[in-house]
Amino acid sequence: MDARYVFAVRFRLDPTVGGVSVEPNEFETRLSRDADLPGEEGWLFFRDNLWRGEINDERHFRRLTEEALDATVLSVEYRAFETDEEYLDALKDEIGADLATFNDDSVSAVLNKYLGSSIEVQE
Incomplete structure (x- = not known):
């Protein structure tokens, strides 16, 4: 099973050593965070950090x-x-086992509520 949350991050480097500088000093990159396995500690990351994608x-x-x-x-x-x-099926099963936690009637409604249309299934 494999899943990750993907973010676009814009950051700036501020060198702290005298005489050191960078140009450009702002960058944008892709940041990925591995998704915890459904049911394990941290698996509710999507519920705790996202809303409608x-x-x-x-x-x-x-x-x-x-x-x-x-x-x-x-x-x-x-x-x-x-x-x-495989991960998506396990996630759906875990959500479906306790819909009350999400205050919703269906697994698809929960996924839409937190992830929006951002689910990309890899082959």
Whole structure:
């Protein structure tokens, strides 16, 4: 099983050593975060951080990304949830086992509520 959350990150390098500079000092890159296995600690990342295919607390998520990258993060945008069919099936099963946690009636409604249309199934 394989899945990851993908983000576009714009960051700036601010060298701290005297006489060192970089040009350009701003960059955009793709950041991936592995998705935890359904049912394991951290698997609710999508519920806790996304809403309708967008980051739900941009400032908080930018701070987390700054800590991970050790750089000044200017912006973070959610792009996609890349998964294989096996992971997606396991995710659906785990969501379906406890729809009350998500306050919804169906697995597809839960996925849409948090991930929007950003699910990309890899072969």
